[in-house]
Each structure stands twice: as C-alpha cells, then as structure tokens.
Amino acid sequence: MNIFTEFWVTYGSVVQFVLINMLLGISIYFTLYTGLLSLANAGFMAIGAYVSAVLTVHAGMSFPISLLVGASSAAFIGWLLGLPVLRLRDVYLAIATLGFGEIVRIVAVNFDKFTGLSLIGGAQGLAGIPKLTTPASLLFTLVLLSFFLVQFHRSRVGRALAAIRRDESVASTMGIDVANYKLLAFVLGAFVAGLAGGFSAHLTRFVGPNDFTFSAAVNILAFVVLGGTLHWTGALIGAAILTILPEALRFMGEYRGVVNGIILVLVILYLPHGLVNPKWFRRVFRKKETRHA
Amino acid sequence: MLRPYSLYVTMFWQQVVNAIWLGSVYSLFALGYTLVFGVLGILNLAHPSLYMWGAFIGLVCVNTFNMPIWLALPIAMFLSGLLGILLDRLAFKPLRARNAPHLATLISSIGASIVLINTAQGVFSAQVSRFPFDAFPIMVFNFGPVSVTLLQLTILGISIAIMVFLRWLIMSTRLGRAMRAVAFNRVTAARLGIPVDKVIMQTFFIAGALAGAAGVLLGLAFNSISPFMGGPMNLKGLTVIVLGGLGNIEGAVVGGFILAFSEVMSVAYLSSDLRDAVSFILLFIILLIAPNGLLGRSSVKRA
Numbered sequence: 001m002n003i004f005t006e007f008w009v010t011y012g013s014v015v016q017f018v019l020i021n022m023l024l025g026i027s028i029y030f031t032l033y034t035g036l037l038s039l040a041n042a043g044f045m046a047i048g049a050y051v052s053a054v055l056t057v058h059a060g061m062s063f064p065i066s067l068l069v070g071a072s073s074a075a076f077i078g079w080l081l082g083l084p085v086l087r088l089r090d091v092y093l094a095i096a097t098l099g100f101g102e103i104v105r106i107v108a109v110n111f112d113k114f115t116g117l118s119l120i121g122g123a124q125g126l127a128g129i130p131k132l133t134t135p136a137s138l139l140f141t142l143v144l145l146s147f148f149l150v151q152f153h154r155s156r157v158g159r160a161l162a163a164i165r166r167d168e169s170v171a172s173t174m175g176i177d178v179a180n181y182k183l184l185a186f187v188l189g190a191f192v193a194g195l196a197g198g199f200s201a202h203l204t205r206f207v208g209p210n211d212f213t214f215s216a217a218v219n220i221l222a223f224v225v226l227g228g229t230l231h232w233t234g235a236l237i238g239a240a241i242l243t244i245l246p247e248a249l250r251f252m253g254e255y256r257g258v259v260n261g262i263i264l265v266l267v268i269l270y271l272p273h274g275l276v277n278p279k280w281f282r283r284v285f286r287k288k289e290t291r292h293a
Numbered sequence: 294m295l296r297p298y299s300l301y302v303t304m305f306w307q308q309v310v311n312a313i314w315l316g317s318v319y320s321l322f323a324l325g326y327t328l329v330f331g332v333l334g335i336l337n338l339a340h341p342s343l344y345m346w347g348a349f350i351g352l353v354c355v356n357t358f359n360m361p362i363w364l365a366l367p368i369a370m371f372l373s374g375l376l377g378i379l380l381d382r383l384a385f386k387p388l389r390a391r392n393a394p395h396l397a398t399l400i401s402s403i404g405a406s407i408v409l410i411n412t413a414q415g416v417f418s419a420q421v422s423r424f425p426f427d428a429f430p431i432m433v434f435n436f437g438p439v440s441v442t443l444l445q446l447t448i449l450g451i452s453i454a455i456m457v458f459l460r461w462l463i464m465s466t467r468l469g470r471a472m473r474a475v476a477f478n479r480v481t482a483a484r485l486g487i488p489v490d491k492v493i494m495q496t497f498f499i500a501g502a503l504a505g506a507a508g509v510l511l512g513l514a515f516n517s518i519s520p521f522m523g524g525p526m527n528l529k530g531l532t533v534i535v536l537g538g539l540g541n542i543e544g545a546v547v548g549g550f551i552l553a554f555s556e557v558m559s560v561a562y563l564s565s566d567l568r569d570a571v572s573f574i575l576l577f578i579i580l581l582i583a584p585n586g587l588l589g590r591s592s593v594k595r596a
Contacts, residue, residue, distance in 0.1 A: 037396050084581050090395045091336045091539070095531050096580045099573045102528055106570050214524060218403050225400050254419075257411035264404030268397050269387045 011247075012135070013203075018243045019138040020200050025223035025235030026145055027192035032229045034185040035165030037090060039217040040081065040097035041193040043104040044074040046212035048194025049201035050108065053129045054119055056202070063132040067198040074194025075187050082186040086179065101217050108209035125208025126201075133203040141195065142236075149232045161185055193220075222264050228274015237276055303438040304561065312557040313550070314445040317452035318514070320549030322507035322526060323533035324459060324542065325377075325500035331540030332476045332496045334395070338402040339380055340504055341523030341530060342409035347373040347505025348512035348522065349417055355428050362428050362513070366451075369509045370502040377501020378494050380405055389493075406523070413520040421519045429513055448510045455506060456546060459499070463542065472496055476540070525569070532576040538586020547588065551575075 008015075024041065031038040052070030055061040061069075085096045112122045120126050152158045160181050163171040172178045201207045219242070227238025242260065249256050267274065326340045347369045354365035384405040388398050432443035463469035471492045474482040483489045511526075512518045533552050537544020552572055559567045579586065 037399065088580060088584060091399065092535075092580060092584050094336070094399060095535060096577065098531070099528065099576045102569070103573050106573070214527070215407075218407070221400065221403070254415040255411060257414070258408050261404045261407030261409075261411060264407065265384055265401050268393075268401045268404065269384075272391075272393065272397060 014244065014247055016133065016135055016138060016203055018240050019135070019142055020196050020203065021220075021223060021239040021243045022142055022236045023138075023145070023192055023196035023199065024220045025227065025239035026149070026232070027189045027196060028220050028224050029229065029232060029235040030161075030185045030189040030192070032224055033165060033232075034161040034182055035168075036086070036182060036185065037094045037221075038097045038186065038189065039094055039214075039221065040078070040100045041189060041220050042212040042214075042217035043097075043101040044078055044190040044193035045197035045200070045216070045220075046101075046104045046108065046207075046209075047074040047077055048197030049207045049212075050120055050126070050197075051194075052198035053126050053201040053207050056132065057126065057129055058119060063137075063202065067195060067202075070198040071191045071194035074197065075191035078187045078190025079183065082183045082190075086182045086186060098214065098217070101212060101214060105209045105213060120207070123209060125206060125211075127206050129201055129205045129207065131202060131205050133199045138199060141199075145192065146232070146236075153232070157181070157184065219260075222260060224274070225264060226267050226274060228271075228276045230273050231276045231278045234274050234276035238274065241275075306439045308557050308561045309554075310439055310441055310445075312554045314441075314449045314452075314514075315557060316550035316553030317449050317456075318507055318511050318549075319529060319533055319553050320546045321452045321455060321503060321510070323530045323537070323545040323549055324456065325503035325507075326530050327534040327537065327540055327542065327545040328459075328496060328503070329500045330534065331542065332472050333385075333389075333493065334540075335385060335398050335402070336395075336539070337380075337385075337500070338399065338527065339384070339406035339409060340500065341527040342406040342413075343373050343376055343380070343501045343504035344508040344511075344526060345413060345518075345520060345523040346376055346409060347501075347508030348518045349413060349422075349508075350505065351509035351512060352422055352424060352518055355424055362424075362509075366506065366509050370505045373505025373508070374498040374502035376409075377497040377499075377504070380409075380501070381493065381497040410520050410523065417520065419520060421517045423516050423518065424513055444513060448514060451506070451510065455503065459503075460542070462499075468492070468495060528576075529572050532572040532579075534586075535576055535584075536579050536587055538588050541586055541588050544586050544588040548586070551587075 024045065027044070028038070028041050031041075048067075048070040050070075051073045052066040055066035055069055056063060059066075081097075081100055085093065085100075088096055108120060109123050111120055112118055153162075160171070160176045161184075163174065163176055164178055164181060168178055223238040223242055224235045225238070226242060227234030227236065229235075242263075245259065245263075246256055249259055252259070322344060325343075326337065329335055329337045329340070350372050351362075351365045351369035354360045354368050355362060360368070384401045385398060388401060429444050429447075434441050434443070434446070461469075463472060471482070471487045472495075474485070474487055475489055475492050475496075479489055482492075508522075512522075529552060533548040534541075534545050536548030536551055537546070552575065555575060556568055556571050559571045
C-alpha cells in the first residue's frame with residue numbers, strides 16, 4: 001500500500017497524461033483507419049479544452065456537461081471543416097488540416113480582442129481552471145471508448161471505413177457512401193479529441209493557444225504511427241510508450257526530443273504497420289479471427 | 294487621423310517595395326520545397342528544418358570563424374545541400390525502395406524534422422541568436438520618397454540570380470533534362486539509362502542549398518535565428534507552393550510574390566493581427582477552389 005501511494009505521488013500525473021494521450025491516440029485512429037491523414041486533431045483538442053474550460057470557469061457548469069459540450073463543439077467544427085476539406089486527397093488533406101490547427105491558434109489569440117469579452121485570455125491563455133479530472137473519470141471514459149471500438153469494428157460502419165481505406169473507388173462501387181463515411185470518421189475523431197482537450201484543461205488547470213500547434217499535432221500522429229493502425233490497441237500502446245519515454249529519458253536533457261523523431265523514422269522505415277500487429281495475437285492465442293480481413 | 298493624399302501614395306509604394314523583396318525570399322524558400330515534390334512526389338516537411346540549419350551554419354561561419362557574409366552564404370548553401378542528401382539517404386531512400394505510400398514518406402519527413410530541430414536546440418540552444426550588427430553594411434537608398442536598404446536590394450538580387458540559374462539548370466542542362474525525365478516517370482527514366490539515384494541525390498542537394506540560402510538571407514533580414522524559425526516559414530512555404538501548384542517551379546515564384554503582397558498589404562491597411570491569418574485564408578481558398586494551384590499542373594513534369 002505504501003509503495004503504491006509513493007508511486008502515485010511521483011508518477012500519478014504521468015499516468016493521467018498517459019490516459020489523456022490514449023484518448024488522443026484513439027481520436028486520430030478513426031481518421032487513419034479510414035486512410036485519411038488529418039493533422040487537425042490538436043486543433044479539435046484546443047476547441048474542446050477552451051469550450052469546456054470557459055463553461056466551468058465562467059458559467060459554473062458541472063464537469064461532465066461542460067466536457068460533453070466541449071467535445072460536441074469540436075465535433076461540430078469538425079463537421080464544418082470536414083465538409084469542404086475531405087474532398088482533398090492525401091498530401092492536400094494533410095496541408096489543409098495542418099493549416100486548421102494554426103487557424104484555431106490565431107482565433108484563440110484574437111478572440112477576446114475582437115469580441116470585447118474577457119473569456120479566454122488571448123495569448124496569455126486561460127488559467128485557474130478547477131482541477132476536476134480524476135483518474136477514475138479518465139479510466140471510465142477510456143473503457144467506454146474501448147468497448148465502443150470493439151463493437152465499432154464489427155459494425156457496418158467500421159467495415160465501411162476499412163473498405164474506404166483499402167480502396168476508395170471499389171468501396172464506392174460497392175455502394176458505400178464514401179464522402180459521408182469519411183465525414184463520420186472525421187467527426188468521431190474530432191469528438192474524442194475535444195473530450196481529451198476538456199480532460200487535459202481540467203488536469204493541468206490551464207489552456208493556452210500555443211499548446212496546440214504543429215508539434216502537438218505531430219505528437220498525436222506519432223502515437224498511432226508507433227502503435228500501428230492494424231488494431232485499435234496500437235493507438236493506446238503507442239500513446240503510453242511515447243508519453244512515458246520522455247520521462248524515462250530526462251537524463252538526455254536538450255536532446256530528449258531527438259529520440260521521438262528517430263523513433264518515428266525508424267518505425268516508418270522498418271515497422272510500417274506499427275508495433276501492434278493482429279497477426280501476432282493470432283499466433284499467440286492460436287485463434288482464427290478475421291476482424292481485419 | 295487625416296493624412297494628405299500624397300502620403301498614402303508614398304506609403305503604398307513603400308509597401309510594394311517591401312513586398313517585392315520579401316516575396317523573393319519566400320520564393321527562394323519555396324523553390325526547393327516544390328522541386329522535391331515535382332521530381333519525387335514527396336512533400337518534404339523537413340525542408341523548413343534545412344532552412345533553419347542553413348541560417349545557423351551561416352551564423353557560425355560569421356560569428357565563430359569571422360567570415361565575411363559573402364563567403365558564409367555559399368558555405369551555408371553547400372552544407373545544407375549535403376544535409377539534404379543525408380536526409381534523403383536516411384529518411385526517404387529506404388521508403389522509395391519499398392514503394393511505400395505517400396503517408397509513410399510524409400511521416401518520415403516529420404520525424405526527420407523533429408530530429409533536426411531538436412539537434413539544433415541541443416547544439417545552438419533554444420534562444421534567439423543574431424548576426425553581429427556589422428555583418429552587413431547598413432546603407433539606405435532613397436528613390437524619391439521610397440527608401441530601400443542595401444540589404445534588401447542584395448537579397449532581391451541574389452534571389453533573382455538563383456531563380457534564373459535554377460530555371461536555366463532545369464530547362465537547358467543535361468541534369469535538368471534528367472530531372473524532368475525522372476519526374477515524368479522514374480521507371481522509364483531508369484530503363485533509358487538515366488542514373489535515377491544520382492539525379493535524386495542532386496535534386497536533394499539543390500533543394501537543400503536553396504533552403505540554406507533562404508535561411509541565411511532571411512536570418513540577415515530579420516536578424517533572429519532560432520531552432521523554431523522553420524515553423525512559421527513552413528506554413529508560408531506550403532501556402533506558396535500550393536498557390537503555384539505543387540511541383541510547379543514558376544508557380545512557386547508567382548506564389549511567393551502573391552503571398553508577400555497579401556501579407557504586407559493586409560498588415561499595412563487592415564490590421565497586424567491578420568498577418569498570420571492571411572496565409573492560411575489564402576491556403577484554404579486555393580485548396581478548395583483550385584487544388585492544382587493557379588498555374589495548373591506540375592511544370593517539372595509537363596516540360
């Protein structure tokens with residue numbers, strides 16, 4: 001018991017960050033699973049964080065409701081953004097979504113100035129958010145999402161998204177409404193990212209416009225690249241490794257970040273499917289599963 | 294505040310001058326970006342990191358080795374060109390051999406840029422570094438009511454010279470022909486006896502050198518060099534090459550000037566808060582209306 005409390009005092013926040021990053025990993029998993037490279041998730045996270053923080057700080061709403069409203073706003077913006085942007089293909093989609101994150105930052109910095117309100121604190125950010133995120137609430141959300149994901153893969157929607165990733169034209173020939181299903185994956189990802197943003201704002205007690213820039217978007221992407229998109233647990237494992245690793249590498253000082261980059265390159269070069277490959281499960285459990293046929 | 298009409302005219306021409314030299318550097322930066330895309334179909338997100346390294350190499354040459362700036366520039370270009378080759382060998386070549394999808398090369402270039410930025414942070418520290426004030430003679434020319442510094446004129450001159458040289462290289466030399474062939478179809482080019490691997494190496498060298506030149510010149514102009522200077526430039530560069538059409542050499546030049554004009558004019562006449570927003574608004578509009586850019590298809594391929 002004593003060892004456990006000691007562990008929690010030292011590493012409790014790391015564990016909670018791992019859980020939040022797992023949520024972010026899942027958020028980008030939805031789009032990658034559909035074969036879309038979107039770098040907008042940091043922007044969606046920012047929307048969720050700002051909206052939920054403003055609701056608890058200025059409107060005194062209860063945490064679960066502000067979380068949900070924050071995530072829904074992110075999903076709504078995701079829908080608005082996705083309508084035009086999802087017509088673009090790989091490189092172009094990446095560029096457009098990369099620009100979106102920057103637009104969110106600019107709006108956050110200038111919002112108070114243009115509206116004349118003092119809601120989100122401009123470039124200084126919004127501080128003094130009550131600490132309402134608990135490990136239990138995070139874990140509960142994650143378990144719920146995992147359950148959803150397992151069902152999702154077996155569902156009509158999940159199979160449609162996988163088909164789109166495999167070959168868009170074949171999928172559309174088979175009667176799959178490609179545009180709408182892509183939009184659905186995009187919006188689902190935005191919702192989960194917004195949720196993660198809300199949790200993170202109420203954990204660090206601060207939201208600032210510079211927390212959600214390009215490098216944040218890249219970090220989220222790295223979770224899933226490392227874990228792999230062949231199985232949803234890849235996003236979770238990738239997020240866990242890349243959150244714990246910097247803590248373990250503190251002795252490297254300034255050069256700590258280099259490791260993240262090297263991992264990203266090495267994984268893409270030598271493990272193109274990521275760490276988690278369902279084939280290995282099958283080998284271990286000797287079970288014939290065809291979830292990802 | 295009411296100002297006489299003539300003052301507005303002067304201010305306008307001053308803004309035009311500012312936009313022209315800024316546009317020339319944007320173009321210089323974007324040329325390497327678009328060249329790699331045109332020849333290889335790779336969006337090299339590590340290009341801005343080469344730009345940042347170019348600026349730092351120039352800085353080290355001037356500060357540590359007391360070189361004059363006209364010697365530091367070619368050295369920085371050469372070394373960032375070599376860095377470009379190294380980048381290709383380590384991050385792109387293995388993927389090319391495997392015929393990996395776009396997504397993989399994009400992610401690999403992101404990883405490479407993380408490595409480059411963090412290494413720079415370790416080597417040069419995260420603080421903003423500057424060239425010494427006497428690195429370049431301070432001289433102001435007045436053309437009627439409009440004033441231009443010698444530095445701005447030099448930057449404009451060097452940028453235009455490099456652009457003309459690049460145009461000649463691609464259109465009239467053996468290497469340029471080989472590059473265009475590789476861009477058109479890598480497999481066929483190899484069948485016809487073009488040393489594809491060597492051509493790709495040379496392409497990356499040129500792209501890196503262009504990035505390095507832009508780094509030194511913009512580092513001189515704004516006199517603030519940091520490991521993170523590539524970030525804002527990246528988004529500007531993307532806007533420029535999308536404006537001109539990915540892979541389009543002339544397009545990158547045109548796009549650079551369009552972006553510089555819209556930025557300078559919106560700061561001068563609307564609001565300085567809009568400066569960063571301008572490039573993204575442009576980027577979005579172009580992506581949605583004409584994703585192939587204003588000038589249409591890739592000119593490396595078409596020519």
